[in-house]
Each structure stands twice: as structure tokens, then as C-alpha cells.
Amino acid sequence: MLSNTEMVARLVLAGALGSVIGFERERLLWAAGLRTHMLVCVGACLIMLVSAFGFADVLGQKNVVLDPSRVAAQVVSGIGFLGAGTILLRGEVVKGLTTAASLWAVAAIGLAIGGGLYVPAIATTVIVIGILAGVKPIEESWRGRMQTRELHLTVKRGGLTIDTLQEVAGARASRVRQFVVRPGETDDEEDVTVSFVRLSQTSVDAIADRLRGNPGVVKVEQAKG
Template sequence: MEFINQLLESTEINGQTATLRLLLSFFVGMLVGLERETHNQPAGLRTHILISIGATIVMLISIFIPQTFANFQNGDPGRIAAQVVSGIGFLGGGAILKFGANVKGLTTAASIWAMAAIGLAVGAGMYSISLIGVLVVLFALTIMNFFEKRFFKERTLRKVEVTIKKKHTNLKALKDIFKTFDVKINSTGFDRNVHEATDKITFLVGVTPFLNVQQLADELEKEPGIVTVLVEIIQ
């Protein structure tokens, strides 16, 4: 037990302290990686472990060089580590996927960046901060995810096109129907066909997974002057 305490308190980078920090880095990376893996994210278990270990190694090198080589006594240990903060953004960008108007992977990209910071902290021997950091990250990814889904409904974007005879156009009535079905209107487009005397109104809306599209279309068709109703998923 005394040996472990000595390793934890030691500021010297040697084989034993480096091994301890790399093992701890592997552990914290695995915790966050497992959470992302359960959500089928593009950056999962192995990615987070490698990021954490890589950042830890960079931090170990940053401390080891000025500590070991006399010619680098005035070196700044933070210079190499600082490149991780900016460089990890390129890797995080690869986890962000765009599906039409929908963007996925922002949370995973943020967890990658946070994991790199935690890895640097482990490499610097900031054990308490590292463990608190990984606990906060896990809390944000799990408990806050439940809170977010509970109080902020998950919505997907859909486009609803309604063609209606010009004299019967009533935007307020259409918006009231959307409100009844808990459909959030993001934007509204208007296109008038003079020759056919019709108006085509395009709604970009956010809908919940529980929306019954057929019932929504049936309700819209009840409005006077409705010619066609088109509902499609934005991909």
C-alpha cells in the first residue's frame, strides 16, 4: 500500500509511474467508451481508450523531456500537450455525421475532446481531477441524457407540403392542426400557382417519434380547399 501511495505522489516520470498512469488512462477511457458503444456511436470503446492513452503519453513525454535532459530544463511541458487540444478537433469532426438537415455525433465529438483533456490530466499526475472529470462526463452522458429526453422531446425533421385552392388558404387553421399533433413548425414556405389558382405551402417541422403521419394527413385533408398533402422525412 505504501508503494502505491509513493507512486501516486511521485512527480518523477519513470517506468513505474508511467505504467500506473497509462493503466488509469485505459480505465477512464474504457468507462466513457463503453457508454458511447451502447449508443452505437461512430467513436466507441476502442476510440476513446486510444484517445485517452494517446493524450496521456503526450503529457508524459512533455514532462519527461525537461525532467531528463539538461539541455531542455527551460522547456515548457505544456507546449506539446497544447497541440492535443487543437489537434483532437480534427478527430472529433470525423465523428459528426450530417443526415440532410439533421446532425448526429456532436455529443460523441465533445466526449472525444473531453477524453483527451482527461488523458492529459492523468499524464500530468492529476488523479483526483481526472477521476472527477470522468465521473462528470459519465453523468452528462447518462443521467443528463435521460433528463434531456424526459423534458425535451426528441424530434426529427419532416417536410409537409399542402396544396390548397387559393380562396381557401388559411394558414392559421393549418398551424392549429400541427399544434394539436404536437408538431413544431421551424419554417414556412409559400408558392402560388397563378394558372391553377392554388397555393402550395411548405412547412419544415419537427416531429416526435409518436406522431401518426396518416392521422395528421387525414386531419389536414378535412380543411376546405385542400388538393394534396405530402409528408416526407428530411434525409
């Protein structure tokens, strides 16, 4: 049986590690921020303490067997309702999955501290912070490269073909995902939509500038992302 001092120390450490992750979410103004992460981590730690040491007084009775993981296991599934509350659907974009995952990780950290696994808990906190703060710029850079970019053109009838576009794009021609031609507002014009994938904005700007210099192109506009 742990002393009261040891138990309080574990709860305090859980709150401290939860606050480190919560602060990262707080600075991004998410609903689940500093206090939420601290509460989850401290609560999970207390549940682990209760699960491991709260039934010590009945262990001596006949036919009583203690499973310290039984109560703690409910945290893993039970934290889902709180994580679901941080997930929002904005149009066709889901927001809050990362915060929900961080709450789940914080609950695990609390369980680890409650079980006396200080080094894994601290190491997990460092890793989670590295993922939340350090990996995000890499993720955004990769997502930007994978983003589809579009050019909307008004051209003279027959003034722009796929062969002409590939010639203008040069080595980047393989990045053309779609080339759609529709009738224009007048009989001698056509509306063309060109979609690029895995192409930087700088490269798209360069292609747009070259197209503006084509005598068959009347107007070039970029879709706002």
C-alpha cells in the same frame, strides 16, 4: 521523479477511464469507439509523463530550464487531426462532432492523469458520460420540438385561406411559419404548403384531422421527416 509502478498505474487508469467513454461511443457504432478512446487517453497520459518527468536527467546542466507543459500542450492542438477524421458530411448534415469532442475530452483526461490529477480526471469522466448518455434524450426532445413540420394540401380554389387555417389551428396558429399557395393540377384546385415550427407531431396530426373535415380541402398529406 515517479517510480515505474506509479507511472504504469497512471497509464492503466488512463486506459480504464478512456474505455468508459469509448464504450458509450462504441454502443452507437461510431468509428471512434472503445479502442480509439482508450488509445488516445493512454497516449495523452504518456505524453504528459514524458513532458513532466522525461527530461529530469538534463535539469542539472547549465542554462537548462524545464517547461512541463510544453510537450503536453501539443496534445490539445494535435488531437484535432484525429477528431477531424470522425466528422463526416452526409448530404447537408454533419455527423461525428460529438465523438470528435469526446476524443478531445479523453485526451485532456489522459493529460490530467499523467500529471497526477486523479480526482479531476475521474470527475471529468463522470461528467462526460453524463453529457453523452444523459443529456442526449433531452437534446433530442428539444430538437424534435424545434423541428419544422409540413402539411401538403390539395384544396379547392379559394377553399383555404390563412384566416381559415388560423381558425382551425386555434391556439397553435402562432406556430405557423409559412403558408404557400400554388396553382394545382387542375384550374379549380390549388396546392397549399403549411409549415409549422416548435410544434409536436401530435399537434400537427390534430390540425391535419381538422383540415380533412373542411369542405374546401380535397387531400391532406404530411411531409416525411
